Amino acid sequence: MKFDNSKMKISMLGVLILIIGSLSLYSYVNRGTTTQSGETYHFIKPVFAQSMSTAPTFLDEEAGISLYVNINRSIDLSVARPVYRTMEKETADYIVGSVGLPGLSSDEDVHCFVHKDGWIVTYYLKGEPLSKIVDWNLWSQSASKLTKNKLQAGLEQMTSAIAVSVSSVNYYHFHYPNATNCMIILKTVVGSGDRSFNVTIPDDIKVSERSWSHYAQSTWYTYEGTYHTYFKINGNTINSISGITNPVTDYGTLTFTNLTQGTPNVVGVSSDARSSYLYGVCIGLVYQEP
Amino acid sequence: MISVLAITIVGVMLFPAEVGVSGSGIIVDGAEYTSTMTNEYSGLLANVTSEATSRVSVEYGDFNSKLELNKSGELGEAASAASSGVVVEYADSASAYESKSSDALEQAATPVTSRIVVEYADFIFGASLGPNPVEIIPEFPSPIILLLLMMLSALALAFIKRTQRKLEISSFSR
Numbered sequence: 001m002k003f004d005n006s007k008m009k010i011s012m013l014g015v016l017i018l019i020i021g022s023l024s025l026y027s028y029v030n031r032g033t034t035t036q037s038g039e040t041y042h043f044i045k046p047v048f049a050q051s052m053s054t055a056p057t058f059l060d061e062e063a064g065i066s067l068y069v070n071i072n073r074s075i076d077l078s079v080a081r082p083v084y085r086t087m088e089k090e091t092a093d094y095i096v097g098s099v100g101l102p103g104l105s106s107d108e109d110v111h112c113f114v115h116k117d118g119w120i121v122t123y124y125l126k127g128e129p130l131s132k133i134v135d136w137n138l139w140s141q142s143a144s145k146l147t148k149n150k151l152q153a154g155l156e157q158m159t160s161a162i163a164v165s166v167s168s169v170n171y172y173h174f175h176y177p178n179a180t181n182c183m184i185i186l187k188t189v190v191g192s193g194d195r196s197f198n199v200t201i202p203d204d205i206k207v208s209e210r211s212w213s214h215y216a217q218s219t220w221y222t223y224e225g226t227y228h229t230y231f232k233i234n235g236n237t238i239n240s241i242s243g244i245t246n247p248v249t250d251y252g253t254l255t256f257t258n259l260t261q262g263t264p265n266v267v268g269v270s271s272d273a274r275s276s277y278l279y280g281v282c283i284g285l286v287y288q289e290p
Numbered sequence: 291m292i293s294v295l296a297i298t299i300v301g302v303m304l305f306p307a308e309v310g311v312s313g314s315g316i317i318v319d320g321a322e323y324t325s326t327m328t329n330e331y332s333g334l335l336a337n338v339t340s341e342a343t344s345r346v347s348v349e350y351g352d353f354n355s356k357l358e359l360n361k362s363g364e365l366g367e368a369a370s371a372a373s374s375g376v377v378v379e380y381a382d383s384a385s386a387y388e389s390k391s392s393d394a395l396e397q398a399a400t401p402v403t404s405r406i407v408v409e410y411a412d413f414i415f416g417a418s419l420g421p422n423p424v425e426i427i428p429e430f431p432s433p434i435i436l437l438l439l440m441m442l443s444a445l446a447l448a449f450i451k452r453t454q455r456k457l458e459i460s461s462f463s464r
Binding site: 196 | 404405406407408409410411412413414415416417418419420421422423424443446447450453454457
């Protein structure tokens with residue numbers, strides 16, 4: 001009886017060790033892979049899983065234009081947490097959520113991934129155009145310069161919270177992994193006027209995305225109706241803004257016909273405003289150099 | 291030239307009826323008046339015109355000035371050496387720079403790839419994309435930790451089996 005008890009104990013201990021070992025292995029293998037509301041997040045794939053599976057990471061699945069950095073030190077996620085306006089996912093290792101930007105509605109929030117190993121990724125979703133990163137509130141007319149874009153602004157909020165400064169960042173577009181470059185081009189007009197720039201895209205450049213942003217600081221005029229602003233390419237109206245708006249930014253994408261390759265395109269913004277309001281247009285290009 | 295004209299004339303003489311009847315294949319409906327003219331060129335006229343020099347015909351001119359153009363042989367030699375030039379009219383200012391690229395520059399420029407050309411923009415921002423952050427983020431667990439866990443599990447199993455065998459032997463010896 002005594003023998004049976006000892007044997008039973010050892011067997012149970014063995015089974016227990018096996019269960020604990022299996023659970024440990026399982027948790028390590030699936031580290032960084034959690035499920036919430038039927039959504040699976042993959043960011044860090046285990047080495048052996050990488051060799052066996054080509055499953056995309058959650059960034060591959062949902063991110064578009066992204067800005068990322070590794071601050072080369074660990075991040076205390078409890079310090080990062082208050083920066084988020086909305087938390088989408090939180091584990092012991094990372095947080096995914098959206099970060100609000102000063103003076104902008106929640107529609108303009110940037111998504112942010114922070115990992116305790118020092119990684120910070122700010123991004124827009126893959127369905128959103130590159131031109132969305134332009135924050136017209138950050139346009140300096142006197143310096144004729146966009147001081148920073150929305151991804152930079154989101155990153156800055158996070159790095160300020162964790163008290164670190166970054167000098168070198170990288171951009172990546174998850175929806176167009178073969179794209180090598182991106183470019184945004186801006187033209188503005190203050191008050192009434194018609195201003196334009198020329199852009200010539202060579203035929204041998206593979207353009208993945210052509211997008212635009214059209215901004216009106218105000219089109220509201222009390223007594224004489226509203227001001228109008230037009231965004232045109234080669235004389236064709238792509239977008240117009242009028243009515244009681246304070247301010248408004250429209251986004252969109254362009255086709256090959258709208259913005260051709262091999263010939264110069266004239267991109268213009270005009271306004272009939274009598275006040276010194278700012279109006280602007282931006283063209284965003286994601287492309288692969290030959 | 292004369293032989294071509296002669297062939298044309300012969301052709302017209304051989305097939306005048308066909309041309310005249312068909313009206314060169316043009317169908318005219320409902321016209322009040324139709325006139326068909328045969329395009330003929332006589333040999334005599336050809337002889338006469340071959341002897342005449344070319345003339346400039348001026349019609350409706352308010353002012354005509356005629357200059358005798360006489361090209362000397364020396365001018366011909368000089369002109370053959372001269373290259374084509376740009377004609378500038380009504381300019382307030384014109385300046386010319388000789389454009390000549392060296393072989394070294396051409397060699398250096400050859401590997402440069404195509405670029406998007408932007409003119410008159412207020413602001414341009416360009417960035418290189420990549421690399422993919424997912425590929426460069428360090429993997430965890432590391433292979434060493436994984437191997438260690440597997441070894442520990444194997445050791446635990448071996449220990450259990452050994453203990454079991456010992457107990458079995460001791461129970462038999464009893």
